[in-house]
């Protein structure tokens with residue numbers, strides 16, 4: 001089978017890398033891809049804005065693509081799945097209607113309310129004055145969220161009423177994230193706790209949760225500084241006990257998926273539930289309608305089964321036939337550290353030469369997934385804010401962390417920065433045995 005992966009980030013490189021290992025896959029294409037995807041796939045210079053949909057469809061038909069896997073949220077929100085399906089292509093990714101779970105925070109919160117899914121107390125507004133009155137009347141810290149897609153920038157976590165009022169101004173009056181994106185807002189209670197990313201394969205009524213992961217949103221160590229697309233992740237997340245996962249499945253995933261089905265927006269694809277683990281129990285912060293980045297990198301590092309089998313089962317509504325206990329995961333944890341360009345998450349510099357990739361490629365159980373990179377002649381150059389995700393497996397989480405940072409130390413580009421504390425939160429929760437003594441069953 002020939003596969004087309006749409007996108008150009010670390011998530012897409014991890015998907016390409018994993019799908020290329022399938023014995024049933026003959027060829028992988030990535031549109032537009034990056035310097036890393038070029039290693040296992042053929043990059044196709046087509047973007048995925050709505051203007052590119054026709055070209056993507058023509059390419060997929062000409063190349064007899066058996067499955068299209070859409071990585072990012074924007075093409076899903078704009079209906080790439082629907083457009084491709086209408087032309088007879090098989091697509092992994094929800095329809096435009098179902099993608100509203102991510103593309104409209106107002107839609108998602110209303111669905112949660114209707115389905116009785118635990119989430120932060122909230123109200124939605126389409127006028128700044130009413131939002132301001134509400135903010136004045138609240139006695140607790142708030143979070144203000146622009147309704148539409150804002151590349152991870154449309155959520156403002158506030159400590160004071162003044163900040164919340166300013167957030168309304170930025171989103172609805174200055175329209176900092178665009179007029180459509182800021183036409184409505186969600187104002188919700190600010191929650192305390194650790195965050196968890198839970199990915200599930202969903203097809204109709206069937207839900208198959210994948211191992212839990214944790215991301216690191218803030219740019220600096222100790223969760224300081226502005227939010228980014230994600231600075232690192234690990235899998236599994238020890239905070240997510242089997243009991244907690246059971247609770248999340250019953251109280252959150254099942255009602256969410258059946259509410260979508262009832263509303264005739266049957267969900268088919270990857271459902272990413274972003275949770276806050278509060279003292280009162282898990283609360284949904286948001287849904288995403290695709291694999292998360294960087295969490296997908298450590299997640300897929302651990303998947304031993306054929307990813308194509310799983311994605312096809314979702315697309316063909318055969319997910320219920322998959323025996324969860326037969327999906328094979330590497331028992332070893334994986335840690336991913338993201339290397340960023342100077343200035344990121346603000347305006348950043350591009351075009352810097354990356355050194356050390358060949359050396360790291362020789363390390364066992366380490367993968368460097370490319371995000372913002374491009375190849376020019378024989379060299380790989382930085383070409384985005386998040387540049388590389390360095391992912392390592394280890395006998396313990398501490399070992400995986402050590403090995404990831406050992407690999408990071410061999411890579412360099414001018415202005416490179418990264419967090420030094422990826423996975424520390426989990427290491428503080430669960431003390432790990434010394435790295436020399438492998439835990440039982442750690443290798444298979």
Ligand SMILES: Nc1ncnc2c1ncn2[C@@H]1O[C@H](COP(=O)(O)OP(=O)(O)O)[C@@H](O)[C@H]1O
Pocket residue numbers: 120143151152153154155157188189190191192195217274276285286
């Ligand atoms: N109710 C909340 N309480 C505390 N923090 C929140 C809340 N909602 C969002 N956040 C923080 O803001 C981040 C981004 O919010 P999220 O809803 O995930 O939107 P997006 O990913 O689209 O920016 C979250 O990862 C979390 O750190």
Ligand SMILES: [Mg+2]
Pocket residue numbers: 274286
């Ligand atoms: Mg989020």
